[in-house]
Amino acid sequence: MSGNRAVAYLKPGTVEVQTIDYPSLELRDGPGVAPENIGRTCRHGVILKVLATNICGSDQHMVRGRTTAPENLVLGHEITGEVIERGPDVEFTEVGDIVSVPFNIACGRCRNCKERKTGICLHVNPARPGAAYGYVDMGGWVGGQAEYAMVPYADFNLLRFPDREAARERLLDLAMLSDIFPTGFHGAVTAGAGVGSTVYVAGAGPVGLAAAASAQLLGAAVVFVGDLNAERLAQARSFGCETVDLTRGEPGEQIAEVLGEPEVDAAVDAVGFEARAHGADAEEAPATVLNSLMGLARAGGSIGVPGLYVTEDPGGIDADARTGSLKVRLGLGWAKSHSFTTGQCPVMTYHRQLSMAILHDRVRIARAVNAAVIPLEEAPRGYAEFDQGASRKYVLDPHGALNGVTAA
The missing domain is CATH 3.40.50.720 (NAD(P)-binding Rossmann-like Domain)
Structure with missing residues (x-):
């Protein structure tokens, strides 16, 4: 594949759906990418077909111009998807797996990761501890408000749902596991x-x-x-x-x-x-x-x-x-x-347990946050309405996996 539709920040108050490069298992140069990260190979990574990706209040801080986010930064750190390609060093994650992606990018090897402090991994961001997808000063990892996304250190980072059909049925609730629920x-x-x-x-x-x-x-x-x-x-x-x-x-x-x-x-x-x-x-x-x-x-x-x-x-x-x-x-x-x-939530501390609470009907988190599904192309509308105070959690649906699904 050659193209990939994605949501990019242009200037304060403006986002745009653009066609960007299809992801590869290498971090290329681009908006916000730390120079030391350019060319970083991710044999341990996977390519996801994004099934759900959410607009977050943290994204809004950037879109309002309240950070130093660069023009054309691809947004999105709340990602749920299906594995369609895996790197040669991936051992336990399989093509076809439905997975939740913690917004924290973590190597699984450093001191902090071994202490379950995955929000402050020492190896994924040259500028400071901790990294995230599509976020300013977080290493330059490409955001997931897109049709396809690359996830590094897949065996460590990804939460795999063993029952694909059950995951598909509760996909809107499970989409909250990448960030806001944990x-x-x-x-x-x-x-x-x-x-x-x-x-x-x-x-x-x-x-x-x-x-x-x-x-x-x-x-x-x-x-x-x-x-x-x-x-x-x-x-x-x-x-x-x-x-x-x-x-x-x-x-x-x-x-x-x-x-x-x-x-x-x-x-x-x-x-x-x-x-x-x-x-x-x-x-x-x-x-x-x-x-x-x-x-x-x-x-x-x-x-x-x-x-x-x-x-x-x-x-x-x-x-x-x-x-x-x-x-x-x-x-x-x-x-x-x-x-x-304070600080980033270490998502992996909680996400498996919370997924069990969702799958066994102990909580209806999509209903609580009033999740609203919209197509990827309508992301600018979602950002504008959210910024105006709409009481909704906008979930982008790049491939129609959530057609007709509501939080009710």
């Missing part, structure tokens, strides 16, 4: 959600909704979700969450209406660096969520931070924000003995 689950776990706990999730986007569903799966007694967007709050209520309307101001009083006190056992930041202040017509205030959660989490509690924070933000509100330096009330967190967990 990421939301990681946020809930690291915040200390468990049986009988009270949990507050800041942000009712897809990751926040996944974190809320995860807290329920973990046995939480009450799960609150806070947001400024009424449609997203309605989606959180649709699967049993209490909601906090942040246009009314700080969340403590609304939490106290349910619990009798303005604090929770566990708190999750599913917003990240583009946070806004609380209240009607709130302006951007990037430290708002972190500071709010330190106020809400009980003394001795934990705060999970799956929301993205960056080291460079060209659109930051001031000089500090442009370098990721936020005015966080660390003294408050210290005084309350809070624990914080």
Whole structure:
């Protein structure tokens, strides 16, 4: 094959479906590719026919111009596919396998990978620990919002679904395993959600909704979700969450209406660096969520931070924000003995267990995040609607594998 339709970032606010090279088992020069990675051979890799690939809030940060992403960067780090070609060093992954691709690219050989810290692999990105597909400063690995994609270190990275027919039947739910479901689950776990706990999730986007569903799966007694967007709050209520309307101001009083006190056992930041202040017509205030959660989490509690924070933000509100330096009330967190967990979710820590929960009907994650299937060619519409606050998780369907499938 010679062509491959893919979604590329052009400039702030604009993406385009382009024809790019069909993938090979070599990392070629291209937008965002680290010079040291050019020509890197991947005999250990596979080529996938992409069955589902999702638009992520992290992609939106780039498309809004809030990172240093280069023009024509091919987007997409949430990939589910079918193996159609394998490299000569692949031993256990077979052509025809249906697989989920963790968004973290990991070698399986370095110290961090051996410690299951696959979000900070030491060998896949010359610039810093950790890599991802189709993301700025993450090594230049080509994104998966495409018809076909290459995955390196396939035997280590891929989650194979043994029953192809069962995987096809639950493909829309399984498509959430590459990122948002494990990421939301990681946020809930690291915040200390468990049986009988009270949990507050800041942000009712897809990751926040996944974190809320995860807290329920973990046995939480009450799960609150806070947001400024009424449609997203309605989606959180649709699967049993209490909601906090942040246009009314700080969340403590609304939490106290349910619990009798303005604090929770566990708190999750599913917003990240583009946070806004609380209240009607709130302006951007990037430290708002972190500071709010330190106020809400009980003394001795934990705060999970799956929301993205960056080291460079060209659109930051001031000089500090442009370098990721936020005015966080660390003294408050210290005084309350809070624990914080940040960074990329190590997807492989969770994805097999979560796949079992999906396949055995313990969770309907596509329904919780309101997954909406659209053709690859309609990706620009999906990006625009998501940016305008639509309460949907857009799933691109390059080959029609999800024709007629809905999250209902």
